[in-house]
Amino acid sequence: MTTDHAAPPVPRQRGGRRSVDSGGPPVPRGSQGLGGLAGKVVVLGLVAGIAVWGAFPLIGARAWPGLAVLVVVTALIFYVYLSGRHIPAKYLLPGTLFLIAFQILPVLLTVSTAFSNFGDGHRGSKQDAIVAIRNASITQVEGGTEYGLTVATRGGELVFLLVDPTGAAFLGDADGLEPLPAGDVTVSAGRVTRAQGYTVLNLGQVGARSAEVTAFSVPTANGAIQSTGASRASERQANRIYDESCDCIVERSTGNRWTADNAAGSFVDSQGGHLAQGWRVGVGFDNFTRALTEPTIAGPFFRTLVWNFAFSLGTVFTTFALGLLCALALHSPRIRFRRTYRILLVLPYAMPSFAMLLVWRDMFNADFGLINRLFNLNVDWMGQPWTARFAVILVQLWLGYPYMFLVATGALQAIPNEMNEAALVDGATPGQRFRRVTLPLLMVALTPLLIASFAYNFNNFNAIALTTEGGPFPADNTTIGATDLLITYTYRLAFGAQGAQYGFAAAISFYIFLIVAVVSAISFRRTRRQEEVYG
Amino acid sequence: MRIRTAGVVAAMALALAAAGCGDDKPADSGTGQQQTGGSLVIWADEKRTVALKPFAEKFGTDNGVTVEVKAVTKDLQTNFVTASQSGSGPDIVVGAHDWIGNLVQNGAIEPVQLSAAQKSAFQEIATKAVTFNGQLYGVPYAVENIALIRNTDLAPTAPATIEELVASAKQLKAAGKVSELMCLQVGQNGDAYHIYPLYTSGGGYLFGTKSNGDYDPKDLGVGKPESVAAFTKIRALGEKGEGALKRSIEGGNSISTFTGKKCAYLISGPWAITDIKKASITYDITPVPGFAGGRAAQPFVGVQAFYVASKGKNKAVAQEFVANYLTKTDLAAALYQAEPRPPALAAALDQVKATDPDAQKFLDAGKGGAILPAIPEMAAIWDPFGKAEAAIVGGADPNATITAAAKTISGQINK
Numbered sequence: 001m002t003t004d005h006a007a008p009p010v011p012r013q014r015g016g017r018r019s020v021d022s023g024g025p026p027v028p029r030g031s032q033g034l035g036g037l038a039g040k041v042v043v044l045g046l047v048a049g050i051a052v053w054g055a056f057p058l059i060g061a062r063a064w065p066g067l068a069v070l071v072v073v074t075a076l077i078f079y080v081y082l083s084g085r086h087i088p089a090k091y092l093l094p095g096t097l098f099l100i101a102f103q104i105l106p107v108l109l110t111v112s113t114a115f116s117n118f119g120d121g122h123r124g125s126k127q128d129a130i131v132a133i134r135n136a137s138i139t140q141v142e143g144g145t146e147y148g149l150t151v152a153t154r155g156g157e158l159v160f161l162l163v164d165p166t167g168a169a170f171l172g173d174a175d176g177l178e179p180l181p182a183g184d185v186t187v188s189a190g191r192v193t194r195a196q197g198y199t200v201l202n203l204g205q206v207g208a209r210s211a212e213v214t215a216f217s218v219p220t221a222n223g224a225i226q227s228t229g230a231s232r233a234s235e236r237q238a239n240r241i242y243d244e245s246c247d248c249i250v251e252r253s254t255g256n257r258w259t260a261d262n263a264a265g266s267f268v269d270s271q272g273g274h275l276a277q278g279w280r281v282g283v284g285f286d287n288f289t290r291a292l293t294e295p296t297i298a299g300p301f302f303r304t305l306v307w308n309f310a311f312s313l314g315t316v317f318t319t320f321a322l323g324l325l326c327a328l329a330l331h332s333p334r335i336r337f338r339r340t341y342r343i344l345l346v347l348p349y350a351m352p353s354f355a356m357l358l359v360w361r362d363m364f365n366a367d368f369g370l371i372n373r374l375f376n377l378n379v380d381w382m383g384q385p386w387t388a389r390f391a392v393i394l395v396q397l398w399l400g401y402p403y404m405f406l407v408a409t410g411a412l413q414a415i416p417n418e419m420n421e422a423a424l425v426d427g428a429t430p431g432q433r434f435r436r437v438t439l440p441l442l443m444v445a446l447t448p449l450l451i452a453s454f455a456y457n458f459n460n461f462n463a464i465a466l467t468t469e470g471g472p473f474p475a476d477n478t479t480i481g482a483t484d485l486l487i488t489y490t491y492r493l494a495f496g497a498q499g500a501q502y503g504f505a506a507a508i509s510f511y512i513f514l515i516v517a518v519v520s521a522i523s524f525r526r527t528r529r530q531e532e533v534y535g
Numbered sequence: 536m537r538i539r540t541a542g543v544v545a546a547m548a549l550a551l552a553a554a555g556c557g558d559d560k561p562a563d564s565g566t567g568q569q570q571t572g573g574s575l576v577i578w579a580d581e582k583r584t585v586a587l588k589p590f591a592e593k594f595g596t597d598n599g600v601t602v603e604v605k606a607v608t609k610d611l612q613t614n615f616v617t618a619s620q621s622g623s624g625p626d627i628v629v630g631a632h633d634w635i636g637n638l639v640q641n642g643a644i645e646p647v648q649l650s651a652a653q654k655s656a657f658q659e660i661a662t663k664a665v666t667f668n669g670q671l672y673g674v675p676y677a678v679e680n681i682a683l684i685r686n687t688d689l690a691p692t693a694p695a696t697i698e699e700l701v702a703s704a705k706q707l708k709a710a711g712k713v714s715e716l717m718c719l720q721v722g723q724n725g726d727a728y729h730i731y732p733l734y735t736s737g738g739g740y741l742f743g744t745k746s747n748g749d750y751d752p753k754d755l756g757v758g759k760p761e762s763v764a765a766f767t768k769i770r771a772l773g774e775k776g777e778g779a780l781k782r783s784i785e786g787g788n789s790i791s792t793f794t795g796k797k798c799a800y801l802i803s804g805p806w807a808i809t810d811i812k813k814a815s816i817t818y819d820i821t822p823v824p825g826f827a828g829g830r831a832a833q834p835f836v837g838v839q840a841f842y843v844a845s846k847g848k849n850k851a852v853a854q855e856f857v858a859n860y861l862t863k864t865d866l867a868a869a870l871y872q873a874e875p876r877p878p879a880l881a882a883a884l885d886q887v888k889a890t891d892p893d894a895q896k897f898l899d900a901g902k903g904g905a906i907l908p909a910i911p912e913m914a915a916i917w918d919p920f921g922k923a924e925a926a927i928v929g930g931a932d933p934n935a936t937i938t939a940a941a942k943t944i945s946g947q948i949n950k
Contacts, residue, residue, distance in 0.1 A: 204599025207573015229855025338875025
């Protein structure tokens, strides 16, 4: 089990979960040797550097809690590694920090999202929605004037110098519009280019005060004069305004009202319609119950679950069987060119799975695909449920068996030869030796990897999304296809229609997490028993 | 001894930390500079980034603004909405007009106030496409739609109806000149965008229109008898009928099958032209033909536009750029060179037309086309509609399939 090959999975194919307590800064052993000291200095220096690098944006955004966490964590790291005591902490700290950052935090974030309506149309705060509604309703006042605009300053204070279509120049400021004497200004091409007592700003200078310029408005009788960029302005008015007294949006032109529904995060009218711009609110267990009760989702759920298990178990068993077979065949010292064979067998593992999945998809094309042409077949592989299912498992087999071959080879080499020899002396046949000696010893080493592989394949989004996209779909139900996994189905539900529904997706992810966790827990418990017998 | 070691470690760590600070300093003064000069950040996809860069940089140096054009290769719309929500988004984003509904419901973009004169410089259909709820949300730069592209060596005359097309293609196939009748991408999961002309020619529609010309999400055309009739005609062209429509022809291979001279007729858009020219095929572009005796085949007309982000840091300059700088013809012509989508500016179109007749041909093919709906409800159509199409092309019963698809769509719209 301690050979290189049996090391935790490499990230690509099966790298679902890497053990969290590897990685992190190398743990120095006390204060021995110059190399150790230098390593410690470099790593702690890096920690300090990263902390400083991370602190600036946090200070800029005034995110004090975040800054406090950063300071405490950095101080903790320095304290633990600079003090001579706390030896166990030196070993535990990196793993714990990584566990919190990469496992616990994402899970907490997902769960908290699952209790909200976060998604398209419900992303920001209520205030954001009110501003968006107001700004989306700003229109030019009927018959309002278009002005040529020059942004200028009067002793540092921002003003608009405006020229109307007749060529008359005006000064616009917070008090309103007043005419400028024609002698004081130079107007060319419908804009003021120079004015006495004012400093004209160029576009770069306008950009530097962008927020001010955009917010600047010159009140008029019918609305306000506002800028479009830095060279034009017109008289405008917002049509939909938030009224705090009724907690509603009122449309000026029609008098229509949309009252805030703070439980749903929308402004709704009396007919049940709502404004598109909503805000994020907590919705309790709604997302969780919706996943279980909505017929379009709950109905096909179990069928998909069954296929999902079949897919991941099928992938694990076929890849393991083929990988083990190859490993056994190449384990015999009588075979020549073993090294060459091994390299050839590992090749699929060395290719980017992303590209390979697309290549395989094209090979299964009914009219142009390599497979039908090569074997002179006329099978609509991706068009029928069972051939499509067969095809995706075949692709996974090809992509996955080299990994199983590698780990099985490693585990085989770790089995002491004496065991087999002893069995041989006892008169066991090769079949008996394999079943009674080799396989059980292999399984002790490999079962955890098989479970990891199962968990990874249970959520193997790419394997489906890049080949069949869940299809083929039955003609009378376009929501769920024959090869859909829960994860691809969830993805389509959450992002396929009506934009992204992150809250709902998070709730379903949580269910998938529960399923995988339960299956893994049961399997690991069984493995432990196995280890007690053989270990 | 131990204390001394700790002291050395601490001192060196502090030195390294200081070095880290030192690295930060130039960046700080950089942002300081940006604050005095103003900066403008534009997000676009790769191809447009290349075309935009020289113009954006010129705009920057002319006006003392730092301009950064950033290529976002994947999921530009989603990335923009997410980044804009967290305050790290750009000032301007470039994208298709059917994003508007979603961008507006997320409060990510704001209306652009163009003067009447500025509006009139654009083709009418372009400004109409970027108008949503009565507001102009983007400045259009290109108009695109699909057309029938045919290999004139194989098929010298343009077919007037889809039946003529199939008949001519069958002759070519019998003569062994082609292996496929028509390259219209379907794929295993369908393609609503490419089948839409045939769907409308068969009598179907997606959304009705309100009195002001906007699409009405309450009037869903999918599932109506006309849509079933249209799909009955489409089925007749499918795998169980003429074999002109096939699920094995998909986005990844339809253009290459045409450039490989395996089919004489391709239904695709301006983006296919670069590949076709590379394969040195003689081609012509004509409108997508409809069914004999049917209605006109309407392609979707899409518009590419520039949007001003509502949470951008430099809205004043962004508005100046889209409203007053983008209305220049040479930028539109350069964008056409980068990818030949016909310009939305009438003057730029005239300039392009002089050297390249394709632009006008595509526009002619799009005449009478339907503006791609920008309402958020359209998101509910794509997936079920495409899958229903794929099933029917494969030979499924149109009535049952479309009824099921309509149920899914209306279920999602009414949610």
